[in-house]
Amino acid sequence: MWSALRATFIVNASWVCTASQPKYTGARPPESKKMSQIRAQQRSFHDPALVAPRANLVRELRRFLPADSVLEQEEELHPYECDGLTAYRQLPLLVVLPRTLGEVQRIMRLCNDRDVPVVARGAGTGLSGGALPHPEGVVLNLARFNRILDIDQAGRTARVQPGVRNLAISEAAAPFGLYYAPDPSSQIACSIGGNVAENSGGVHCLKYGLTVHNVMALKLMTADGDLLEIGGQTLDSPGYDLLALLVGSEGMLGVVVEVTVRLLPVPEQARVVLAAYDDVEKAGQAVGDIIAAGIIPAGLEMMDGPAIAAAEDFVHAGYPTDAAAILLCEVDGTEREVTEHIARVRELLLTSGATEVRTARDDMERMRFWQGRKSAFPALGRISPDYYCMDGTIPRRRLPQVLRRISELSEEYGLPVANVFHAGDGNMHPLICYDANKPGELEKTEELGGKILELCVEVGGTITGEHGVGIEKIPQMCVQFGKNELEQFMRVKRAFDPKELLNPGKGVPTPRRCSEYRQLPSHRHDRQ
Amino acid sequence: MIELMENDITKELQTRVLAAIQSGTRLEIRGSGSKRFLGRTLCGEPLIVTHHAGIVNYQPKELVITARCGTRLSTIETALAEQGQMLPFEPPHFGPGATIGGTIACGLSGPARPYAGSARDLVLGTRVLTGLGQVLRFGGEVMKNVAGYDLSRLMAGAYGTLGLLLDVSLKVMPRPAAQRTLAQEQSQPEAIRLMNAWAGTALPITATCHDGNRLFVRLAGAETAVDQAAQSIGGETVRHQEALWRGQIREQGHDFFAAGAPLWRLSIPSAAPPLDLPGIQLIEWGGALRWYRGELQSQTIRKAASEAGGHATLFRGGDRSAEIFHPLAPPLMAVHRRLKQAFDPNGLFNPGRLFAEL
Numbered sequence: 001m002w003s004a005l006r007a008t009f010i011v012n013a014s015w016v017c018t019a020s021q022p023k024y025t026g027a028r029p030p031e032s033k034k035m036s037q038i039r040a041q042q043r044s045f046h047d048p049a050l051v052a053p054r055a056n057l058v059r060e061l062r063r064f065l066p067a068d069s070v071l072e073q074e075e076e077l078h079p080y081e082c083d084g085l086t087a088y089r090q091l092p093l094l095v096v097l098p099r100t101l102g103e104v105q106r107i108m109r110l111c112n113d114r115d116v117p118v119v120a121r122g123a124g125t126g127l128s129g130g131a132l133p134h135p136e137g138v139v140l141n142l143a144r145f146n147r148i149l150d151i152d153q154a155g156r157t158a159r160v161q162p163g164v165r166n167l168a169i170s171e172a173a174a175p176f177g178l179y180y181a182p183d184p185s186s187q188i189a190c191s192i193g194g195n196v197a198e199n200s201g202g203v204h205c206l207k208y209g210l211t212v213h214n215v216m217a218l219k220l221m222t223a224d225g226d227l228l229e230i231g232g233q234t235l236d237s238p239g240y241d242l243l244a245l246l247v248g249s250e251g252m253l254g255v256v257v258e259v260t261v262r263l264l265p266v267p268e269q270a271r272v273v274l275a276a277y278d279d280v281e282k283a284g285q286a287v288g289d290i291i292a293a294g295i296i297p298a299g300l301e302m303m304d305g306p307a308i309a310a311a312e313d314f315v316h317a318g319y320p321t322d323a324a325a326i327l328l329c330e331v332d333g334t335e336r337e338v339t340e341h342i343a344r345v346r347e348l349l350l351t352s353g354a355t356e357v358r359t360a361r362d363d364m365e366r367m368r369f370w371q372g373r374k375s376a377f378p379a380l381g382r383i384s385p386d387y388y389c390m391d392g393t394i395p396r397r398r399l400p401q402v403l404r405r406i407s408e409l410s411e412e413y414g415l416p417v418a419n420v421f422h423a424g425d426g427n428m429h430p431l432i433c434y435d436a437n438k439p440g441e442l443e444k445t446e447e448l449g450g451k452i453l454e455l456c457v458e459v460g461g462t463i464t465g466e467h468g469v470g471i472e473k474i475p476q477m478c479v480q481f482g483k484n485e486l487e488q489f490m491r492v493k494r495a496f497d498p499k500e501l502l503n504p505g506k507g508v509p510t511p512r513r514c515s516e517y518r519q520l521p522s523h524r525h526d527r528q
Numbered sequence: 529m530i531e532l533m534e535n536d537i538t539k540e541l542q543t544r545v546l547a548a549i550q551s552g553t554r555l556e557i558r559g560s561g562s563k564r565f566l567g568r569t570l571c572g573e574p575l576i577v578t579h580h581a582g583i584v585n586y587q588p589k590e591l592v593i594t595a596r597c598g599t600r601l602s603t604i605e606t607a608l609a610e611q612g613q614m615l616p617f618e619p620p621h622f623g624p625g626a627t628i629g630g631t632i633a634c635g636l637s638g639p640a641r642p643y644a645g646s647a648r649d650l651v652l653g654t655r656v657l658t659g660l661g662q663v664l665r666f667g668g669e670v671m672k673n674v675a676g677y678d679l680s681r682l683m684a685g686a687y688g689t690l691g692l693l694l695d696v697s698l699k700v701m702p703r704p705a706a707q708r709t710l711a712q713e714q715s716q717p718e719a720i721r722l723m724n725a726w727a728g729t730a731l732p733i734t735a736t737c738h739d740g741n742r743l744f745v746r747l748a749g750a751e752t753a754v755d756q757a758a759q760s761i762g763g764e765t766v767r768h769q770e771a772l773w774r775g776q777i778r779e780q781g782h783d784f785f786a787a788g789a790p791l792w793r794l795s796i797p798s799a800a801p802p803l804d805l806p807g808i809q810l811i812e813w814g815g816a817l818r819w820y821r822g823e824l825q826s827q828t829i830r831k832a833a834s835e836a837g838g839h840a841t842l843f844r845g846g847d848r849s850a851e852i853f854h855p856l857a858p859p860l861m862a863v864h865r866r867l868k869q870a871f872d873p874n875g876l877f878n879p880g881r882l883f884a885e886l
Contacts, residue, residue, distance in 0.1 A: 232838065397587065426670050426672070
């Protein structure tokens with residue numbers, strides 16, 4: 001019952017961070033005004049150098065694929081030109097939609113023989129451009145792998161194809177009192193294959209872990225068409241922990257063609273407390289106090305003033321709009337445990353200087369509290385023409401310092417920033433408001449975003465907590481990692497994909513890219 | 529602080545590794561030696577890492593601790609206990625000098641594994657000295673981090689064959705407010721059924737074990753939750769629960785582990801029926817871990833594990849020069865070889881400890 005409720009309140013929420021951006025309609029995307037740090041120059045679909053390779057590959061693919069499994073016309077390919085990071089677009093050489101493992105295998109072998117890049121794609125909700133097509137490559141769309149193969153009630157596992165939606169797993173498990181724990185905001189649409197590629201999180205990670213903690217087995221098609229079975233319905237496997245390596249590898253080491261996840265029993269009860277603060281720092285302090293008291297909440301979220309105002313205006317969650325910050329703390333477990341913990345959490349929040357502490361009276365109010373949080377992105381989309389969602393993680397004790405610096409940067413760049421924060425695990429989502437129609441503003445936004453990520457690294461954190469590097473954070477990888485680490489990543493990449501055909505240009509920058517980035521005037525200035 | 533700096537021997541270790549690359553010397557990474565009995569027979573010149581020790585950073589409110597590989601597990605556990613925290617995966621020590629480096633390299637987890645996660649689940653970051661003599665940092669001290677491939681968790685359970693773990697950062701958890709262990713007489717099939725049925729409910733279970741006669745269940749959490757769950761599960765309260773879970777199960781002090789025959793560890797799907805092998809089995813992890821002692825041929829035991837959907841490891845005793853871990857399918861072994869090559873192209877570290885080919 002509880003998971004069904006958890007599921008419904010997000011139905012109306014938009015999951016795509018940049019959903020507010022105007023849908024691309026013309027034959028060509030709007031010309032960029034200034035060279036973006038992230039985007040390579042777009043390559044035209046009609047580039048004469050692409051025509052023959054496309055025709056040849058189509059001919060070879062059609063030998064073993066039915067007509068509806070190969071898309072090659074420009075208008076058919078437009079839906080694939082971007083993922084959830086809509087600011088970056090590129091048409092692929094072509095798209096394939098296989099139905100069987102045999103077809104996937106032959107596609108991989110053919111592309112490997114012909115040195116054609118392969119970009120795997122799930123639901124296309126990713127926020128870092130991980131599924132951005134390669135102009136000379138194939139998009140391998142796994143949408144037709146959408147079957148739940150088995151739910152093992154006794155062993156509490158589900159074996160599913162990669163195109164199955166995250167939420168569909170919990171729905172299928174619900175009759176057994178079970179659910180799949182990781183719940184990214186996009187869970188209504190995103191696919192489990194994409195979750196594995198990105199190591200997706202959600203609002204319940206602190207207690208229930210990320211995708212990597214909830215996947216038991218994978219079937220992986222390698223670049224040269226070998227099918228590897230990794231893990232099993234067991235709690236460990238002989239040899240290296242390839243599951244840990246593959247989860248979050250962003251489609252660069254292989255294509256996930258089957259996933260076995262563990263299912264958890266639906267908690268008996270969940271309750272949520274909302275606390276308001278007149279000072280963000282106090283709210284941050286309270287998070288540490290709750291954890292120090294030995295309570296691991298199921299969810300612990302923070303929103304700052306601008307995010308509260310936008311969300312309240314949008315969904316009327318009942319948030320105190322005069323607060324500088326609110327905390328939402330959800331506790332779950334057995335009924336008695338929840339009662340005991342809620343009392344303790346309330347006490348801690350009041351001691352920490354909350355101006356108001358409210359416990360949701362019933363599930364209706366609990367869902368309303370959460371709906372405000374989960375709608376924060378689209379809510380902001382209503383008041384700003386565009387927004388750009390960041391995803392850094394920091395050590396929580398650095399929160400006051402980081403928020404102060406973000407607000408200074410926001411002023412410096414003249415771009416408002418609202419903050420939504422998975423406070424329990426230190427994962428921040430600063431949302432930069434901008435207007436893509438104003439010349440140069442997208443580039444300015446990118447630059448500000450980059451500085452925020454670099455700030456996360458500076459305080460001992462990371463440039464991405466759950467959205468992945470994709471195409472988006474390639475420059476900041478050069479800040480987080482040194483040359484030797486990046487080279488080690490490449491060695492690991494080549495252990496799986498010696499020709500570097502899987503999702504090329506994503507995840508790990510080339511040394512050249514990094515030295516170019518370090519030479520940029522804005523960056524040099526930073527380092528002085 | 530000065531002491532902490534003195535105990536950083538990264539440079540010294542790096543020099544040793546660079547020299548080994550030059551001379552083609554193979555190295556056996558060695559902490560206290562408490563887990564030397566695991567895996568295949570070791571060869572190579574010892575590279576002692578126990579002096580690279582000390583807790584580098586501990587942030588109780590952030591649930592993270594970073595320590596050098598030579599830090600004793602007992603030192604870490606004491607520091608955590610002082611703040612009411614613990615290593616949730618309850619790693620076995622197998623000796624008083626057990627270090628955190630060896631613990632993560634061997635990737636062993638104790639009774640709480642199915643309920644609180646494994647050694648690798650709790651790894652947040654590592655600093656690694658690779659077979660190329662490079663000191664690399666992966667992951668970090670934050671809970672969520674998806675920048676780059678997760679090479680820190682890959683180190684867990686690699687038995688040092690991919691590199692020397694210099695420092696590890698781990699997620700820690702609060703100790704539960706209350707804990708109680710119940711025991712009831714149960715047959716093995718019934719115990720397996722019960723363990724799986726309970727795991728499908730919201731009961732706050734943190735350990736289970738069946739020793740052939742009795743089924744033990746540990747409950748942990750808020751006082752009221754433990755009370756309530758104890759009533760619904762039933763059985764008599766075990767008085768010395770720490771001695772049971774820590775001494776007998778985790779450290780294998782139980783009589784079951786004392787006999788002379790080789791000890792096998794079978795990791796199989798939790799709901800699989802009792803394995804058709806002669807003699808007794810000790811069951812842990814809600815049914816997912818079956819310990820077996822016997823003189824049967826390894827093929828027989830591996831076959832039983834495979835048929836149940838799992839794998840078997842020769843944990844203690846037997847022929848340590850033969851395969852210890854369950855053989856890998858050829859395409860998977862090929863990936864393992866290439867990964868080993870990617871980290872340790874000269875094959876310096878712990879050659880053959882995991883598999884003869886690595």
